[in-house]
Amino acid sequence: MRIGLDFDNTIVSYDALFHKIACERAPLPLDIPKNKVAVRDWFRNAGREDTWTELQGYVYGARMDEAVAYPGAIEFMRSAARAGHILGIVSHKTKHPFLGPKYDLHAAAREWVEKHLIEEGKALIPPERVYFELTKEEKLSRIAQFHCDVFVDDLPEILMAPRFPANTRPILFDPENNHAATFPSPDAVVLSWDELAVRLSG
Ligand SMILES: [Mg+2]
Incomplete structure (x- = not known):
């Protein structure tokens, strides 16, 4: 086949990695789960769409090796x-x-x-x-x-x-x-x- x-x-x-790197950049509330969509939604709701977009480039480009x-x-x-x-x-x-x-x-x-x-x-x-x-x-x-x-x-x-x-x-x-x-x-x-x-x- x-x-x-x-x-x-x-x-x-990428769930754990986005959460980890977001925490390096911003004081994420403790109740945000280790989940890529939850992290994205937090940045969006905070009016920080550009930060989220830039963060994706950083994760997929510079920190990719840490993904599992x-x-x-x-x-x-x-x-x-x-x-x-x-x-x-x-x-x-x-x-x-x-x-x-x-x-x-x-x-x-x-x-x-x-x-x-x-x-x-x-x-x-x-x-x-x-x-x-x-x-x-x-x-x-x-x-x-x-x-x-x-x-x-x-x-x-x-x-x-x-x-x-x-x-x-x-x-x-x-x-x-x-x-x-x-x-x-x-x-x-x-x-x-x-x-x-x-x-x-x-
Ligand atoms: Mg896919």
Whole structure:
């Protein structure tokens, strides 16, 4: 099976890291949970949208190495690779942040993959199967070119896009259970990587 994976908020969880870095920048109220959306909403409600935008560039550019994989993600990739499945990463992000220093966000993400997605010193996903595209449209084209049997993403708008390939099975990674009620195929929603492993083996 050819398994395509999104990167940000599917493989990589930024919840703890955004909370930590926000605390370095601003006295966050103690009741703000360690959650990226909660941190974003706090900056927005405080009228500090620009600070939030700049903070994202800093996290994805300068502090990327501190981000962690979701529980079960690396184990999933290890057992899928051992079972002979072909894994690829297809993501889209801008090359540089919208605000602040011009970090190379693609390079930072690639370095994260090289450092974190390894088994016994060997890449779980070789660099030629790691695609960081610039736009959502380019990402959709790449998903089609990669001939994914399955594609896993945290964004319904990717999986439900008119150009999402008809012969690729969409799976929504929804760890906070935000979309189960609204996503058109509830049986295509998984809450964890462990659940994904079970779903694909069934
Ligand atoms: Mg994502």
